[in-house]
Amino acid sequence: MRTxxxxxxxxxxxxxxVLRCLSQDEDLRIVNLxxxxxxxxxxxxxPLRGDSRHLFVHGDIGDAGLVSDLFDRYQPDAVVNFAAESxxxxxxxxxxxxxxxxxVGTLNLLQCALDHWKQLPASAREGFRFLHVSTDEVYGSLxxxxxxxxxxxxxxxxxxxxxxxxxxxLVRAFRHTYGLPTLTTNCSNNYGPYQFPEKLIPLMIxxxxxxxxxxxxxxxxxxxxxxxxxxxxxxxxxxxxxGQPGEVYNVGGLSERTNMQVVEAICDAVDQLRPxxxxxxxxxxxxxxxxxxxxxxxxxxxxxxxxDETGWAPSVDFETGLQHTVDxxxxxxxxxxxxxxGSYQGERLGLGDND
Numbered sequence: 001m002r003t004x005x006x007x008x009x010x011x012x013x014x015x016x017x018v019l020r021c022l023s024q025d026e027d028l029r030i031v032n033l034x035x036x037x038x039x040x041x042x043x044x045x046x047p048l049r050g051d052s053r054h055l056f057v058h059g060d061i062g063d064a065g066l067v068s069d070l071f072d073r074y075q076p077d078a079v080v081n082f083a084a085e086s087x088x089x090x091x092x093x094x095x096x097x098x099x100x101x102x103x104v105g106t107l108n109l110l111q112c113a114l115d116h117w118k119q120l121p122a123s124a125r126e127g128f129r130f131l132h133v134s135t136d137e138v139y140g141s142l143x144x145x146x147x148x149x150x151x152x153x154x155x156x157x158x159x160x161x162x163x164x165x166x167x168x169x170l171v172r173a174f175r176h177t178y179g180l181p182t183l184t185t186n187c188s189n190n191y192g193p194y195q196f197p198e199k200l201i202p203l204m205i206x207x208x209x210x211x212x213x214x215x216x217x218x219x220x221x222x223x224x225x226x227x228x229x230x231x232x233x234x235x236x237x238x239x240x241x242x243g244q245p246g247e248v249y250n251v252g253g254l255s256e257r258t259n260m261q262v263v264e265a266i267c268d269a270v271d272q273l274r275p276x277x278x279x280x281x282x283x284x285x286x287x288x289x290x291x292x293x294x295x296x297x298x299x300x301x302x303x304x305x306x307x308d309e310t311g312w313a314p315s316v317d318f319e320t321g322l323q324h325t326v327d328x329x330x331x332x333x334x335x336x337x338x339x340x341x342g343s344y345q346g347e348r349l350g351l352g353d354n355d
Contacts, residue, residue, distance in 0.1 A: 001027050001028065001029050001053075002025075002027060002028050002029070002077050003028075003029045003030075003031065003074055003075065003076045003077055004021070004028065004029070004030050004031070004076055004077065004078050004079070004080055005031045005033065005070060005071070005074065005076035005078070005079045005080070006018055006030050006031070006032050006033070006079075006080045006082065007033045007034070007061050007079070007080070007081050007082055007083035007109065008033075008034055008040070008061075008081070008082030008083035008084060009030065009032035009033070009034055009045075009056075009082065010032065010034035010036060010040040010041055010042055010044060010045060010056075011034065011039050011040050011041075011082060011083075011086075011196075012039065012044075012190070012192075012194055012195045012196055012199075012229070013082055013133065013190055013229055013232060013233075014032075014034070014082035014083075015041070015044035015045060015194050016044075016192065016193065016194060016229045016230065016233055017080065017082065017233045017236065018030055018032055018045065018048070018054065019044075019045070019047060019048070020230060020233045020234075021233070021237065022048060022051065022053055022054060026053075028053060029053045029054075029055070029074075030053065030054055030055070031055045031057060031070055031074045031076060032045070032054060032055065032056045032057065033057045033059055033061065033066075033067070033070065033083070034056070034057075034058065034059075034083070035058070035059065035060045035061075035083070036058055037085075038196070039086070039087070039196040041194070041196075041335075041338075041339060042056070043335050043338055043339075044194045044335075055074070057070065060105065061081075061083045061101070061105040061106070061108060061109045062100065062101070062104055062105040062108050063108075064108050064111070064112065067108060067109060067112040068112050068115065068116075071112055071113070071115070071116035072116075075116075076116075077124075077127060077128060077129075078128060078129040078130070078131065078240060079109070079113050079129070079130045079131065080131045080133065080236065080240070081106065081109060081130070081131065081132045081133060082133050083101065083105060083106075083109075084101060084102050084133075084163075084164065084167075085097050085098040085101045085102055085160070085163070086135075086160065087160070087196075087198060087199070088137075088158045088160045088161075088292070089198070089292065090160075091158055091159035091160035091163070092158065092159065092292070092293060092294075095159035095163070098159055098160055098163040099159075099163050099166075101163075102160075102163035102164055102166065102167050103163055103166040103167055103170070106132070106167040106170055106171070107167075107170055110130070110170060110171065110174045110180070113130050113180065114174060114178055114180050117130075117180055117181075125181075128181055129181050129182075129183060129240055129243075129245070130171070130174075130180055130181065130182045130183070131182075131183045131184075131185065131236065131239060131240050131243075132167065132168065132171040132182060132183070132184045132185070133185055133187070133236065134164050134167065134168050134184055134185065134186045134187070135161065135164050135186060135187060136148050136186050136187065136188050136225075136250070136252075136299050136301050137156065137157075137158065137160065137161035137164065137296070137299065138154050138156050138161055138164050138165040138168055138186065139152045139153075139154060139155060139156075139186075139299075140154070140155030140156060140157055140161075140296065141155075141157060141296035141297050141298060141299070142297070142298040142299060142300055143297075143298065144298070146300065147300040147301060147302040148186075148250060148299065148300065148301055148302060149250070149302050149305075150186075150247075150248045150249065150250055150305055154168070154169075157294050157296055158294060158296075168184055168186075168248075171184050172184070172246075175245065175246045176246070181245035181246075182245060182246065183239050183240065183243045183245065183246075183247060183248075183249070184247075184248045184249070185235065185236060185239055185248075185249050185250075185251050186248065186249075186250050186251065186301075187227055187232055187235075187250075187251040187252070187301075188224065188225035188226065188227045188251070188252045188253055188299060188300075188301045189224040189225065189226050189227060189253075189299070190226075190227050190228075190229045190232055191226055191227070191228065191229065191321065191322070191325055192228055192229030192230065192321065192324070192325050192328075193229070193324075193325065193328040193329075193332070194335070195229075195325075196339065197336065197339060197340065200259065200262065200263075201262065201266065201322070201325060202325075202329060204262070204263050204266045204267075205266055205270065205325070205326055205329045206329065206336065207285070208266055208267055208270040208282045208285065209270055209274060209329070209330070211276070211279060211282075211285065212285065213285055213287045214263055214267070214282070214285045214286045214287060215287055215288075215289045216259060216260060216263055216286055216287065216288050216289065217259070217288075217289060217290075217291045217292050217295060218288065218290075218291030218292075218295065219260075219288065220258060220259045220260035220263065220286075220288065221258050221259070221260060222258065222259050222295060222296070222297055222298065223256055223257070223258050223259075223297070223298040223299070223300070224256070224257065224259070224262075224298075224299050225252045225253055225254070225255060225256050225299060225300050225301050226253050226255045226256075226257060226262070226318050226321070227251065227252060227253030227255070227314065228253060228314070228316040228318075228321035228324075230316065231253060231314040231315055231316055232251055234312065234315075235249075235251045235306065235312050236251075238306070238310045238311075238312040239306070239310065242309070242310040242311075243309075243310070244309075249303075249305060249306040249309075249310075250301045250302060250303045250305065250306060251301065251303055251306060252300075252301030252302070252303040252314070253301075253314050253316075253318070254303075254314055255314075255317065255318035255321075256300055257318060260286075262322075263286060264283055264286075265318075265319070265322055266282075266322065266326065267281060267282035267283045267285070267286070268281075268282075268283075269322060269323055269326040270282055270326060273326060273327070273330055274330065
């Protein structure tokens with residue numbers, strides 16, 4: 001049985017990764033290490049309760065003793081590193097936690113993986129992989145045209161992006177200095193089921209359902225490329241199986257939209273599913289608010305390298321993926337309520353006020 005060590009596997013992308021992989025491969029075992037911070041949610045993994053192929057470990061990627069013990073005990077064939085502080089607004093209010101997890105934690109994970117890899121027999125060393133999941137935000141901001149390539153110079157503009165850039169550089173260094181067979185993926189904005197509701201799409205869905213204000217930063221014309229989470233999961237597994245060690249692969253959804261277009265599409269989808277004749281269109285809930293400090297104007301991903309070298313391509317267009325996502329949040333109110341019982345109650349974050 002093949003074993004993966006997945007970090008951050010109770011979060012949004014990591015949780016979807018664990019669920020999808022174990023549903024598709026009966027001969028796979030996943031050791032799932034997650035600290036269960038505000039964005040980690042064991043309810044996401046409820047479908048795996050009682051499944052012996054899923055071993056959940058509550059812990060920190062920065063805990064050298066714990067991580068080393070997991071390598072020794074389970075002898076994973078690969079590591080997939082999702083573990084990260086990932087919310088830009090939170091990084092503005094408290095950048096220290098992002099440095100600690102995303103840089104220092106990744107360094108510890110790399111060091112433990114290297115120690116494990118060095119003691120493997122030659123055949124196992126050849127097949128071992130360390131896949132680091134990163135973001136397009138490390139590249140900075142684009143103008144009205146162009147796209148990020150794997151060779152685009154790093155120019156992170158938020159503390160979150162800077163911390164992810166630092167972790168990316170460490171992954172590269174461990175490949176070039178020590179020979180560790182690493183892979184890095186830089187993805188565009190993900191959306192789909194199980195996403196923590198301070199992110200744009202789930203926040204707008206839930207507010208629209210509750211007839212609450214839909215706060216849009218600035219003029220709402222910031223552009224993002226949207227990637228359905230299961231397409232991202234499939235891309236990661238494709239890179240894990242076909243990617244060349246030491247390489248970087250951009251993962252995009254080929255679905256650029258302004259924030260206003262996204263919010264308006266959510267309003268229309270919620271109106272269709274939960275019409276309120278007495279209220280009318282949810283679009284009237286849209287409220288423009290003060291923009292995020294240093295808000296990047298546009299991201300766009302060129303993922304031709306991944307598509308050309310591996311054959312992967314996104315299979316879910318934005319309209320289909322958004323409808324599926326809205327449907328999921330409507331049908332999974334218990335999951336939503338339990339998430340909102342925690343520390344995040346829909347308040348505005350990232351105004352740069354640490355008081």
